[in-house]
Amino acid sequence: MIIERGVLERIFKSCETGYPYEVAGLMLSNSGGRVVEILPVSNVHEDDRRVRYRVDPMEYYRAEKKAEELGLQVVGVFHSHPDHPAQPSRYDLEHALPGWFYLIVSVYGGRVSGYACWLAIENYGGKRFVQEVVSAE
Numbered sequence: 001m002i003i004e005r006g007v008l009e010r011i012f013k014s015c016e017t018g019y020p021y022e023v024a025g026l027m028l029s030n031s032g033g034r035v036v037e038i039l040p041v042s043n044v045h046e047d048d049r050r051v052r053y054r055v056d057p058m059e060y061y062r063a064e065k066k067a068e069e070l071g072l073q074v075v076g077v078f079h080s081h082p083d084h085p086a087q088p089s090r091y092d093l094e095h096a097l098p099g100w101f102y103l104i105v106s107v108y109g110g111r112v113s114g115y116a117c118w119l120a121i122e123n124y125g126g127k128r129f130v131q132e133v134v135s136a137e
């Protein structure tokens, strides 16, 4: 997946700012498949915002509208893992949409320490993640 360098920096910044809570946002790409914009979404999970995120369906709806206005397409979600590695959790897999990219940013002590991108795919009636190379350019 290709992410515009400035956009990746904005993602990192928002993940650090939101620490120790999980931060999430939608990633929008242009027709060339390059992520050129993000739309932050609020984390509405009821139980524990440090380890879970859930995006309000209305926010998805508004994001789709906004993407359409901009001539872009929603291709996935980024979210942070405060004090955890950039590996998807079981919860992440359960809530993943096949065909969407999931960029996970690991934030330790308020600083980004790594990231990884995962593509959700259908797998024998279930789902799994395959890791994707990210290039920031």
Ligand SMILES: [Zn+2]
Pocket: 079, 080, 081, 088, 089, 092, 104
């Ligand atoms: Zn996660």
